[in-house]
Amino acid sequence: MxxxxxxxxxxxxxxxxxxxxxxxxxxxxxxxxxxxxxxxxxxxxxxxxxxxxxxxxxxxxxxxxxxxxxxxxxxxxxxxxxxxxxxxxxxxxxxxxxxxxxxxxxxxxxxxxxxxxxxxxxxxxxxxxxxxxxxxxxxxxxxxxxxxxxxxxxxxxxxxxxxxxxxxxxxxxxxxxxxxxxxVRLPSVAPVAAPTHGPRLIALRDRPFLAFTLLDGLMSMHFSLLTIALPLWIAGHTRAPIWMISALTLVNTILVVLLQVRAARSADTVPGAARSARRAGVAVALACVLFAASGALPTAGAIGLLGCGALAHVVGELWHSAAGWGISFGLAPANAQGQYQGTYGMGYELGKMLAPVVVTTLALGWGVPGWLALGGLFLLLGALVPPVVAWASRRPALEPVSV
CATH class of the missing domain: 1.20.1250.20 (MFS general substrate transporter like domains)
Structure with missing residues (x-):
């Protein structure tokens, strides 16, 4: 690339x-x-x-x-x-x-x-x-x-x-x-005139968009799998060597740098982005299953499953990120992109707040059943995005999109 x-x-x-x-x-x-x-x-x-x-x-x-x-x-x-x-x-x-x-x-x-x-x-x-x-x-x-x-x-x-x-x-x-x-070298973008009537923060009244923001924010908890849950899982619940923590982080970073632009190609339309979100849920759920299974295997098997799980996770991460951008830009009115992008970011911040408690409680507190529960949660969140996007397409103020 x-x-x-x-x-x-x-x-x-x-x-x-x-x-x-x-x-x-x-x-x-x-x-x-x-x-x-x-x-x-x-x-x-x-x-x-x-x-x-x-x-x-x-x-x-x-x-x-x-x-x-x-x-x-x-x-x-x-x-x-x-x-x-x-x-x-x-x-x-x-x-x-x-x-x-x-x-x-x-x-x-x-x-x-x-x-x-x-x-x-x-x-x-x-x-x-x-x-x-x-x-x-x-x-x-x-x-x-x-x-x-x-x-x-x-x-x-x-x-x-x-x-x-x-x-x-x-x-x-x-x-x-x-x-x-x-x-400062960027071209100036003209401000948009404030609406003459009605609410100012229309993004906070846009229920379909808020529903998507919530789903996307909860989905973003998967970022903490790699940074919080997985290191503690490897160290305390598997026979894999500790260096796997750094190795998996390095692999994730390299693949995001190399593949994120390519992964975004499937999300340059709202319908394509919705499908990417659904696929992201499947990929992250698969990663959770593989991480859970790694705890019962000897060293070589644990390393193999953790590596496969990390690959599945980064694929889900790439699709999830691209989907969020495509949907948040595509569903926002032209005269309110700023507040819609700000509202979209609110979901990520919410997920970042909840993630440490949720992923450690489930993955570490419950063990294998907790990992499977996390997988089911991410699978559900991804599957709900296309119906929510279809709901958003029925808003009279916005141009319809098909899923």
């Missing part, structure tokens, strides 16, 4: 995403250690703070997209990235739990504004038939950026000094500001 999209807005978005996500990778690997070892917060305080910040992100998603529609998405996204960079610098002054809550919530708000504006910017700057493909490039680039940032961040956490953590935070902030500078 091409490493970059053709010259133009899609390439600028991709380069900006790369810069931003390198900073995100830096922060992801060091945030918990900085907050506990340098600031002095307890693990519980960090967890509570992150949960509250995530909730702020959920609540702000749709209004943030509305703001991007009204003011113009390029300016809003650049402003949000600048605000996020400034707030990141503020982390160096955090010395208490209340200060962490304040900075964390404000940063989550800036991130929500940036996400909503990004969706509206893609909708406004990229032709309709290229939006899903562009999102695929951005996701592949995100994986590259986070991986590079995580490797670079390893040096700071190895040193385990206040100076090292502060340097990492400042680098993260600089990445956000640099991404803003890159995105």
């Amino acid at each position: 091409r490493l970059l999209p053709p010259p133009g807005p899609a390439r600028i978005l991709t380069l900006g995403t790369l810069v931003k996500t390198v900073g995100r990778g830096l922060w992801l690997v060091a945030s918990a250690l900085f907050l506990t070892r340098s600031v002095g917060l307890s693990a519980t305080q960090v967890g509570v703070g992150l949960t509250i910040s995530a909730l702020v992100g959920v609540l702000a998603s749709a209004p943030s997209g509305y703001l991007a529609d009204r003011l113009g998405p390029r300016g809003v996204q650049v402003g949000a990235l600048f605000a996020a960079g400034t707030l990141t610098v503020g982390l160096t002054a955090v010395r208490s739990f209340p200060a962490f809550l304040l900075v964390g919530a404000a940063t989550a708000l800036a991130d929500a504004v940036e996400r909503g504006a990004r969706g509206a910017l893609i909708a406004g700057a990229i032709p309709a038939d290229q939006r899903v493909r562009t999102r695929a490039y951005l996701r592949a680039t995100t994986n590259v950026g986070i991986s590079v940032g995580a490797v670079l961040g390893g040096f700071a956490i190895t040193a385990d000094t206040r100076t090292g953590y502060v340097a990492l935070i400042l680098t993260t902030a600089a990445a956000s500001l640099a991404a803003a500078a890159v995105l």
